[in-house]
Amino acid sequence: GAVVSQHPSWVICKSGTSVKIECRSLDFQATTMFWYRQFPKQSLMLMATSNEGSKATYEQGVEKDKFLINHASLTLSTLTVTSAHPEDSSFYICSARVDRHNNEQFFGPGTRLTVL
C-alpha cells in the first residue's frame, strides 16, 4: 500500500525558533499533499493544501506567513512553523493524495511539536 512518512516524529523547541517538518510519499508520487493540525482531544483540522510546483492553499484562519509550506518535488512537502510559540504546540499530520484511481489519501504518522 501507499506509505507516507514524516520527520521528525517529535520535536521540542524554544519559543521564537523555527521548526521544519517533512512529509514524504515513499512509494508513489503525490502532486497534492495536505497538512492537518490536531490539538489534544480534538479532531484533525485541515491547515492547507500543498500542490507540487505551486503555492499552497491555506484554510481560513491559518497564517500563511507563519506556516510556510513548500512542495518542491512529487514526493516531498515541508511545513515550517516560523517563530514558534507555545500555542503552536500540537500534533501535525500530513497526508498525500495518490495520483491514480480513486484519489485516495494516505496519512503520515504525525509529528508532535512542543514549544517551550
Next chain:
Amino acid sequence: DAKTTQPPSMDCAEGRAANLPCNHSTISGNEYVYWYRQIHSQGPQYIIHGLKNNETNEMASLIITEDRKSSTLILPHATLRDTAVYYCIVRTQAGTALIFGKGTTLSVSS
C-alpha cells in the same frame, strides 16, 4: 461535502462485532462514504469506502442504506487493538481534502 453525524462514543466487548453508525442525510449522488480510524497519537488509517453497494475488505464491512442517508461500519470480531476514534466522512472522489468531524471513540474491552 455533506455533513455526517456519529455518536461520540461506543463500547464493545472483545471478540464481539462492533457496529458503528453514521448519518449523512444530505449526501448527494456523487458522494462516497469513507471510514478512517485514528489510534491514539498516530495518523489516521483508511478502513473502507463505498458509494451505494455494501463493501467488505479484510478490515471491515460497510453497509449503506438504500436511500444512502446512513451507513454502518462493522468490525466483525473486535480486538483491543481496534480501540480508536472512527471517522465517517462523505466526499466526492475529486481529490479534495478529507474533512474530519468529531468521530466515534470506540473502546474495546476484555
